[in-house]
Amino acid sequence: MLVTGATGYVGGRLVPALVQDGHEVACLTRVADRLGGLPWRPRVEVIEGDVLDREVLLDALRGVDIAYYLVHALGSGNDFEQADRQAARNFAEAADAQGVKRIVYLGGLAPAGVELSPHLRSREEVGRIFLGAATPAVVLRAAVILGSGSASFEMLRYLTERLPAMVTPRWVRNRIQPIAIRDVVRYLAACATSLPTDVNRTFDIGGPDVMTYVAMMQRYAALSGLRRRVIVPVPVLSPSLSSHWVGLVTPVPSSIARPLVESLRHEVVCREHDIARWVPDPPGGLVTFDDAVRLALAHVRAGDVTTRWSNATWPRAPSDPLPTDPKWAGGSLYVDQRVVEVAALPADLWRVVEGIGGENGWYSWSLAWRSRGWLDRLVGGVGLRRGRRDPARLRSGDAVDFWRVDEIEPGHLLRLRAEMRLPGRAWLEFRVDPAGDQSTYTQRAVFQPSGLAGHLYWWSVAPFHRLVFGGMARNIAATATRS
Numbered sequence: 001m002l003v004t005g006a007t008g009y010v011g012g013r014l015v016p017a018l019v020q021d022g023h024e025v026a027c028l029t030r031v032a033d034r035l036g037g038l039p040w041r042p043r044v045e046v047i048e049g050d051v052l053d054r055e056v057l058l059d060a061l062r063g064v065d066i067a068y069y070l071v072h073a074l075g076s077g078n079d080f081e082q083a084d085r086q087a088a089r090n091f092a093e094a095a096d097a098q099g100v101k102r103i104v105y106l107g108g109l110a111p112a113g114v115e116l117s118p119h120l121r122s123r124e125e126v127g128r129i130f131l132g133a134a135t136p137a138v139v140l141r142a143a144v145i146l147g148s149g150s151a152s153f154e155m156l157r158y159l160t161e162r163l164p165a166m167v168t169p170r171w172v173r174n175r176i177q178p179i180a181i182r183d184v185v186r187y188l189a190a191c192a193t194s195l196p197t198d199v200n201r202t203f204d205i206g207g208p209d210v211m212t213y214v215a216m217m218q219r220y221a222a223l224s225g226l227r228r229r230v231i232v233p234v235p236v237l238s239p240s241l242s243s244h245w246v247g248l249v250t251p252v253p254s255s256i257a258r259p260l261v262e263s264l265r266h267e268v269v270c271r272e273h274d275i276a277r278w279v280p281d282p283p284g285g286l287v288t289f290d291d292a293v294r295l296a297l298a299h300v301r302a303g304d305v306t307t308r309w310s311n312a313t314w315p316r317a318p319s320d321p322l323p324t325d326p327k328w329a330g331g332s333l334y335v336d337q338r339v340v341e342v343a344a345l346p347a348d349l350w351r352v353v354e355g356i357g358g359e360n361g362w363y364s365w366s367l368a369w370r371s372r373g374w375l376d377r378l379v380g381g382v383g384l385r386r387g388r389r390d391p392a393r394l395r396s397g398d399a400v401d402f403w404r405v406d407e408i409e410p411g412h413l414l415r416l417r418a419e420m421r422l423p424g425r426a427w428l429e430f431r432v433d434p435a436g437d438q439s440t441y442t443q444r445a446v447f448q449p450s451g452l453a454g455h456l457y458w459w460s461v462a463p464f465h466r467l468v469f470g471g472m473a474r475n476i477a478a479t480a481t482r483s
Helices: 009-021 053-060 078-096 117-129 151-162 181-190 213-223 237-250 255-263 289-301 344-354 366-378 450-481
Strands: 002-004 027-031 045-048 066-069 103-109 139-143 165-169 201-204 230-234 333-341 403-409 414-416 424-435 438-449
Touching: 002 009, 009 181, 027 053, 045 053, 053 078, 066 078, 066 289, 078 117, 103 117, 103 181, 117 139, 117 201, 117 255, 139 181, 151 213, 151 237, 151 255, 151 289, 201 255, 213 230, 237 255, 333 450, 344 424, 344 438, 344 450, 366 450, 424 450, 438 450
Parallel strands: 002 027, 002 066, 027 045, 066 103, 103 139, 139 201, 165 230
Antiparallel strands: 333 438, 403 414, 414 424, 424 438
């Protein structure tokens, strides 16, 4: 098996399922290090490359029987349709050339006979490209996917929890057929072995419940112990306005919320359940909406969220590694470094370092961090809303507010790469070293400016470094000492 999108929400759950079923699995990813901290990493082959690179695809698909395509340009720039189209063509042509037995693609459930949004239109086009290839393809189409950490679940959760009364667009009255993530993964995994080799078609997949978004919010409120919500639909909220409203209230940014909202503008209900001919429903039936919410809430409350919507790389975010000091010869590199001797064991200090961000905060001037988060959101960035996948543990590739884990050596090193909007690239690095029966804490903020704006940015915020970075180092040390 070859899985693209293994660092994403669905792919990150499909890979371990395939491994558990006894398949040999390879993952194609743009940055191999992002799979480094995953428990299943030693059991898969990792290939570094991009689906837009035909030569990489030819190498990656050599000897592959089943190829999973879980890549899409959700939340990216205006040229996403062209990028999606070219990537799908590259993938289909490489699969044909290498004799792949089947392509499996997860797309979106779209109504017939209506004008589709650009994102749904692009997903439909990608499905048609695969179905038109020489390699047989299975295109699964799902509407709202519910699971701990999914963008759809986070949107539903935060809208319901934060707004006891709300004015909503008309689409909240449209019928939807949500599906639990565990059923999505079950269908995807079964496509590897359960379907005849000549099957080349789409399948609609959905859970057993058909309901409106209003009903989903009211059921979520009841299941989570909240009072019944007051919901008043109005006709004036466009998808664009709705997505900004969702971006304001929930952790899901408007660029991600918009395609989710647009997919709900029309009724999205399965027109067939033909997949059951080859992949029968489990003995207990498909996961109901209520059970999907209960399962997701249990994982969230236990801090056991294996993948999250924020796993996916933020569009246009920098992905270059930190320029290492001995090799760096590419211009200015500004560094703010703090070293503190801490009267605590390295393990105690590391627990504080690894728990940074999210609800634990940044151990320094909180108003400055909140203001920077709001400023980032105003210019289209992620802000602080992404939080953390896990409140205590980190792994490579995790999002931490507007940072991403670039590298982690448990007990010793944590390096975060900035994904806020900046005139340059930035990293925040933490090191924990033993010093007798105590510890040495080293903290570095590194900034690589881009043009004059980058240099002006650094010097404009430099006066605040003593409060922000100095306070961070002192407070982390003090917290570790108290523990």
